[in-house]
Every structure is written in C-alpha cells, then in structure tokens.
Amino acid sequence: MRFTPAVPERAVTLTPLDEAGLARLLDAAVADSDPLEVMPPVDGPDGWTSRRREAFLAFHRKRTLDPATAVERTWVIDVDGVAAGAARLERHGDDVEAGIWLGRTRRGRGIGKRVMDLLLDAAKHSGAKRFVASTTTGNHGARGLLTGLGAAMSVNQDEVHAALSLLESG
Template sequence: MHRNTEPVRLEPLTEDNLAMLLEVAVGDADPLEVMPPVAGAPGWNARREQAFLEFHRGRALLAEAPVEYTYLIAVGGRVVGAARLQPGAEGLEAGVWIGRSERGRGVGRAVAEQLRTAAAELGARRIVAVTTVGNSAARTLLGAATSTVSGDTVTATLALD
C-alpha cells in the first residue's frame, strides 16, 4: 500500500465544481458507491450521469435549506471523491466515497479528521456513520466510535464534545 503524501482538502461542492465530481465518479467509482440506485443495466450511462447531477442539485446545492453539506475531496489539487455531513436526529451523519485509484492510501483518515472539524464548526455534538459489516476500510476509520451492529449494518457514533 502506497500512502498519500499530498495534502488532502475538503472543498464545498458548488455548481462550478459539480462536473469535476461527476467526472471522477464515472471514471473511478461504481454508480452504487456514489448515489442512490437508478433502474437499468449496471454501470454508468447518460441517464445515471444526469441522475447524479440532479441528486446533488437536489441536496447540497439547494439555494435555501440544503439537505446536506457536501465537499469535494481534493488530493494535491485533484478531485478524488466526495464527503458529506447530513443533519439528523442523532447528529450529523457522515458519508464518504473515494475513487478506487486513491483507496488504501490514507485519504480516508485525513477526510475523517476534516469532517470532525467541519461538524464541530457546524455546531454538531456528534457524528453518526452507517456502513456494512463487510466494509472493513470504513470500520477501521470508525474505530474510536461507539458502534452497534444490526444484521449487516454497522452504526457508529462519535461524540465531538
């Protein structure tokens, strides 16, 4: 495993950088890793690409009261994925996807730290993350959090106070 040594930054998603995020998703991730399912044959196609754009425009890019805060993950100036914080009853729910070519290089750990800082700046008292039992990379990042397992779902809560 080759560790990343370039700076990792979170940049707020905007209409101006949304196309860059789509490009990374299409080139380096499966649609099911980065957005809700869309009916049809697996893989990327024009319909899925449009659904990806509409998904983000309908959540993070709403002019008033966005559903979530979405950030591009940039490594040394290259967009490599996205992270989000979504307000919920238990705190801010965190979600991250990183393109296949950047996985296993320490990017997720840097993103997790920056999401904790962003959540605290937004006034959150805790972060909640939901993943599957089989997602060992995500479970490693959630190591310090209090976790519960229900079937194939792991829910982790990390207090920020």
C-alpha cells in the same frame, strides 16, 4: 540523516460543492467508481449510462446545491488539486451524519483518515453533539476508518453504526 518518503505527502483538501465542483466530481466518479458506490440505484444497464450521470447531478443539486431542497453540506475531496471523491455532513437534530466515498484507485492510502479528520473538525464547529456514520458489516474499509476514530460501534444485522461524542467531556 533526513528521511525522504518514497511517496510524497499528498495535499488533501475539502472544496465546498458548487456547479464547477459537481462537474469535476462527476468526472472522478465516472473514471474511478461504480455508480452503486456513490449514488442511489437507477434502473437500466450497468455502468455510467447517461441516465445515471443525469441522476448523479440531480441528486447533488437537490441535496446540496438548491437552497430550497438542500439537506446536507457536500465537499469535493481534492488530492493535490484533483477530485478524488466526495464528503458530506447531514444534520439530524443533535447528530451530524458523515459520509465519504473515494475513487477506487485512491483507497487504502490514508486519504479517508485525513478526510474524516477534516469532517470531524467541521462537525465540531456545526454545534452538533454527536458525529455518526453508518455502513455495512462487509465494508472493511469504512469499518476500519470509523473504528480508528475511536467511535463506539454497534451492529444491527448487516448494518454497522458508529457514534462519537463531539462534547468536550466526551
């Protein structure tokens, strides 16, 4: 007998960030995240103030979209074609650093795992030798995700660092 899952498999894809994607990403962030989860702190009252929305756009333009200042590649995480978060890869010498955030309602459903696999694939094609990521000791979601990759984990006070060789021999 054929097993039909109660929740159909979602299509998880990475769309390279552009201005249209950035507008979709901001909408997803505002609807489903706290600013501190997805961007550096900005002074002022809590929540998605107009100042924070502008800072979110400026942050991604500077780090990804403006060729004069770009330091990383960023993708919109699309789930069935709807923006659900962002993924990034930043090169540091032989290392490539990964980062992900998902909207709160999207977490804990295996999406992060699938995005990490896509990022790992992109990292392998980038010529980097090591895939690295950092989080904090209290971030159980990120720690679970990184441990599941088979990365070597090290703890320094409240910081957790993960590293995975991208070389064939491991």
